[in-house]
Amino acid sequence: DAKTTQPPSMDCAEGRAANLPCNHSTISGNEYVYWYRQIHSQGPQYIIHGLKNNETNEMASLIITEDRKSSTLILPHATLRDTAVYYCIVRVASNNDMRFGAGTRLTVKP
């Protein structure tokens, strides 16, 4: 699986959009981009995933560049409860090997 690179930490003002970048320059054509988050010491929570098209759900939007070498997770209106560590993962859909990097610690401030 391709390795991902994320900034270790980011801050965001409450109510503003949080844009979390992820670099995956060695991604293969059949690898998806997944985003998870871990709030405090809870189990990681799935947010969104995509292959090459931009995706949106009730939690977030995922923007994948045309060359697929990077992506951005967007939380449109961050709340204090969105403070968490956000993980970007790339893997083949059928692969059972799901590995987490260090992630980005997002702190939403009042």
Add this chain to the structure above:
Amino acid sequence: DTAVSQTPKYLVTQMGNDKSIKCEQNLGHDTMYWYKQDSKKFLKIMFSYNNKELIINETVPNRFSPKSPDKAHLNLHINSLELGDSAVYFCASSHSTGGTEAFFGQGTRLTVV
């Protein structure tokens, strides 16, 4: 109903003891995982099972032995516990195809004293 449930939530035990952590999923998934999160907060995959068959076995001491009696269960047995085994252990499950997401349990905090 909880999708992925682990028991116990907390486990405090002495060095040298043998303990088990249980995991059950009611999502009909065919793949289950065990992860370890240490004090530095890195989530490391330990094992992955697909249809009760071991797929991934990372460089985990053989004191750790996963057991999958059926597709809905993946239990973790740990023999001769050591101080360094203290961590939070997460169980997860997913489908092996279709690009679907994984669901995680709430973790078991193991403290070895």
